[in-house]
Amino acid sequence: MDLRRGRRTGVTLSLQEPLEADGQLTLADTLPDEVNMEAGCESRADAARLRALVDALPARERAIMRQRYGFDGAPKTQQQTAQALHISRSYVSRLEKRALEYLRGRWPAE
Template identity: 40%
Template sequence: MKKVRAEVSLYDPIGIDKEGNEISLIDILGTDPELVADLVESSFERRRLLKTINKLSTRERKVLEMRFGLHNNGKKTQREIAKELGISRSYVSRIEKRALTKLIKEFTLENKAK
């Protein structure tokens, strides 16, 4: 409960304007409310993904980071990853599939816990 109390919604009222209307944080950010909400949600999801990726093996994590350009690195093909790691492209594919399956399972478990 303590953690939830500290959370703030972009739509919570933060004051009243000159006409007596409630103002929320989303109103004063100066951009389309849906865009801001999407950016905030995307940022939280990215952090959640990066945290969950740390539960993978070193090799699985490395393959996903290279494949999807995580940590602001460029995306690489399976062939490029295979060459860099000195393994076959099909092995990269199997590692990628196994890692993605683990992530999906982890996210599913987290969502059920909520």
């Protein structure tokens, strides 16, 4: 039974194993590199910084930003957010605008 299982999995290859006799080209060199690790780290750092700024907002503004921009699920419209918070849509609009101005002012300029 163990012998059959080993036959199905095949040979294990290393990404650093040379593909040519001279050893210049490895398997890792032939695979596409679609993920830019540095950009991913920057994106995660920006997302963490944005979440920290949103968490610093007053409770109602924080709830509006989380709902409107989908922090806790799918983004909601101003009307849906207003209904969930039992306030008017225009008040949601004003608070959202104030929160965005706060975030813009605290976000580092590049």
